[in-house]
Structures are given as structure tokens and as C-alpha cells.
Amino acid sequence: MGRYVARRLLQMIPVFIGTTLIIFLMVHVLPGDPIRAMWGDKAADPAQVASLRHEFGLDQPLWKQYIDYMADLFQGDFGKTFGGRPVSEEMGMAFPVTLRLAAVALTIEIIIGIGLGAWAGLKAGRAVDTGVLIFTLIVISMPVFVLGYLARFIFADELGWLPPNVQDSMDLQQLLLPGFVLAMLSMAYVARLTRTTFAENLRADYMRTALAKGLPRRRIVGVHLLRNSLIPVVTFLGTDVGALVGGAVVTEGIFNVQGVGNLLFKALGQREGTTIVGVVTIFVLVILLINLLVDLLYAVLDPRIRYA
């Protein structure tokens, strides 16, 4: 187990370096000069531009910039924004908010998604099944910003149940609506996946055995069937973190949540490379670690899987 984790962590290093390199190149190689853009339409003083470029290390060759950046990164230094604030400080404010939003979304996703999927799977081929299928199709068809405005229009503007904009980004109750919107797409996928595995596993041998042993139905479904059906769902949830991150940018924008998505969007607008690379780097790291966690969870869900 320990060796497996160590090997996986080692395998992460080249992927991490490659991914950050791509992000770094995308931010710095593609056309456009962020320092020059600070002046907008006004004429810039070349000496000032040069000094700023030097201050942010943008006059160095690109490979040196990357190596310097990575060296600083391993010491926990994410660099400074154009405003002079450390990027780590900005991210330290924003990450807890997004983490909460993601937690709300993930909870909704798991509870409603698995619940709906299990319901449909147990009644495969009946009206409930078709109903859930159509519902998930409709949800998947709606891009997250459409869903966001629809939810805001119905629940905030028309019904007045919730404030349209989040005032306090750390308040879980206020994050309920944005979290729900963020969760919808993945929830639909979780529901469909659960439905498929449930319907498939219903015919498995161990189900017949459990039934023959005379176990109560609640135990058969709740323990035997659920646990065996969860592996693909857990896999999906692991790979879905990336989508959740993309959705968070949109959702946070619509509901004015002061999270990482908002931070990134502002940085994109100002072409502030350090913040963009920093945020994406953290996300890549989170995604890699969650994928490892998911692989380890397999062994918990299915004792037949062992990692030597």
C-alpha cells in the first residue's frame, strides 16, 4: 500500500511538470503583452515598461522564467500580482470559499444523484426510469450559465426565497443556490451512471445469494447492491473535479461568489500571468491528488482490490 502510494506520487511528478509547463507557455508565449496592456490606449513610457518587465522577470528567456517560477513554487512562493500583493495571499482568501462551494455541490451531487439513479435503476424499464432519463437529458442539455440564470430568475427574482447575489461568500446557506447550480450537470451524470450499474448489478450472482439467504431487502439494496455499484460512481466523481472547477468560474461569476473562479476570471481580464498559472497549478495538483485518492478508495469499496 505504502509502496503503491509512493510509486503513484513519483509518477505524478512528470505529469505535474508537463502540465504546469503547458499552462506557463500558454500564458506567456501566446501573443499579447500584459505590461503594455496596463496602459490601455495611452502611450507607455518605454523605460517604465522595461523596468516593470524586469521586476516581474518577463525580460528573462522563457525557460529561465519557468525554472525560476518552479523553484519559487516549491518554496511556497507563488509570485506577486501586478498590484504587488503575493498571489498566495489572494488565493488564501479565495480558496476556502470555492472549497465550500465545491463541498455544497458535491454533497448535492452525491445525495440527489445516487438517490435518483438508484431509484431509476431499481425500477429499470418502468415510467420512473424513463422520467429520470428524460430529466437528466434536459439537465445535461442546459449549459451551467443557462441553469444559473434560470435558477436565479425563479428562486431569487420571482419567488424571492433567496438573495440573487451572495453577500457573504463564507455563509453556507447563501452558497446553497450557487452550489445547487454547480452540482446539476454532474448530478445528472451521477444519476445515469448509478442507474446503469444498479440495473446491471441487480442481475449479479451475489444478489441472488443475498436474496436466497433471506436477507431483508433494505440490506440487500443498501449494502450489497450499493457498495458494489459505487465504484464507477466514485471514479466519475474523481474525474469530474476538473469540470467542477470550470463550472465554478461561471457559477461564481453569476452569483458574485468571491472564490477562485472569480479571482481567475479577473486575472484573465488583466492577463496577469502569475495569478493564472498559480490558480491552475493548484487545481492540477488537487486533481492529481484526488485521482490518487479515488484509486485508494477502490480498495475500501471492493476488498478484492489490493495494492501491493
Next chain:
Amino acid sequence: MPDVTKTKAGTDTGVDAGPLQAAADAVLAPGAVSQGKPRSLWGDAWYELRHRPLFWVSAVLLVLLLAIAAFPGLFTGANPRDGDLTNHFLTKPELTHFFQADWFGYDGQGRSIYARVIYGTRASIMVGVGVTVVVTLVGGLLGMVAGYFGGWIDSIVSRIVDIFFGLPFLLGSMVVLNAFTERKVYVVIAALAFLGWTTIARVMRSSVITAKQADYVTAARALGAGTGRILFRHVLPNALAPTIVVATIALGAYISAEATLSFLGLGLADPTISWGIDISDAKDAIRDNPHVMLFPAGMLSLTVFAFITLGDAVRDALDPKLR
């Protein structure tokens, strides 16, 4: 080598690729054998598809959408770029004026929403289809090469796939597109394809690995078939199904991604007409004039729905295990 092929194929043992292919197909579609009439995997899939109501719903929608994208002028006489602020500012829809300029009302710049919805179809469909084609060609080819040849080629391709796969799709395309000031349709296609090809490569690689171990591939090689022939005549047709499934479902997701990026101001830009831009323009008016957002958002969702449902039906038809 060619001599061997010739003599073998010439004998009446019939051990050439043709019957083997048919046999392999029959094994893949066991239902077909019992009916006495051997159907290929694709024939079987088509048989399945025809019996699904959702397939027909999506097919009809898709034909309509493709017609709108190809000939928007046939569906509306109004000009989507003509704004008339004095007469039409935020006019409510006239739901009985079918196919007229004021059918869906007017937006904040006095432009016909119906005309804009119709003319916006082309950009969305072009991005969706364009990204899918590029991604399938690039990812499919790389996956096929990696899966078939294995060894160091596989190692290199797989590591590159791992790296790109680690980048969140929507987030990554935001960063890429942010660097371009002139965002035409082909720029958006390139950015989405740049980050989207890995899924297809993975799917293709694993199905090629399965397909290349099949007996008919060994048989074809024994008969002297070259690498190119084995790859394109034997391995590819038998490894294509999962890729097609993933590509069809992804098409809807790409359309959705384009709209999201355009909505954020990072995708298509004026003068291209895109539903994403129109929805973004409508967000301040939504409270009193929900119709300005409702129609482009509805049309967008309908389009994504059509493609996702088609992908769903194709998956069910091609992969009976998932039913």
C-alpha cells in the same frame, strides 16, 4: 510473401480476411446468428437505433438544425444585425406571429431575437462539428498508433495524453482563448480541440489494444497483410465503435462549452452571431424582460439536447452491455 497470400486465398479453405471478418462480426453480434441472417455490428446498431423513439426525436431536430445552420435565410427574412432602437427596444414576443421578425420579440438593441436565434445556429454547429472532427482525427490517430505499436511510442503518447488530461477542459480553454484578440470560429475550434483530444485518444488506444489481439488480426498477418492494411481494414473498423460513441456525446458538450466561453467573453466575439454572446447581453435585462434570454438559451439547450440524445442512442445501440 504475396505468393503465400495468393495460394492460400486461392485454395477452397477460404481462409482469407473476408469470411474471417464476417465471422468476427457475427461473434460480436450474437443475436444476428440465431436469426439466420448475419448482420454486421453496424447493421445491428442500425436495427437497434430504428426502434428508439428518442433517436427519431434527435434525428428530426438535428436535420432541422443543420438546415437552419446551412440556410438561415430560408427561415427568416429579417436581418439579425439590424437594430431599431426607436421602435423595437425590448419589445415583448408576439407568439402568434410565426416566423416573423417579432415572433420572439426584440432585444436591448432593437434587433429581432428570432433572426438572431436562427443566424446563431451556424456558429454553434460549426464549432461543435469542427472540434469533434479535429479531435477524432488527431486523438483517434494518436490513440491508434499508440495502441497498435505499443512500446516506446505508446509510452510517449500516453505521457502526453496524461499531461493534457490533467488540464481542466473549460479552464484550460479559457486561458488559451484569453491570449487571442480576434476570436473567429476556427480559433475557438483550435482551442477546444487542443485540450479535448485526450479522451478520444485514450478510448481509441484501449479499443485498438483489444482489437489487435483478435484472431483475425493474426490471421491477416499470417496471410501477409501489411501494417497499413491490418490497421485500416481489420483493427480500425473493429475498434471504432467506442470512439464514435464518445465523439457523438462530446459534440453536444463542445457546443455547450463554446456558448459558455462566448458568454464569458472569451469565446466568439462580434460580429459573429453566437447564442452565448446574446445570452450574455441579455443578463442585465432578464428581470423585466426574460424573453431576451429565454429564446437563445432555449435554442442552445435544444441543440445540445439533440446531439446528446443522439450520442446516447448511438451508445445504447453500439454497446449493448451498457443497456
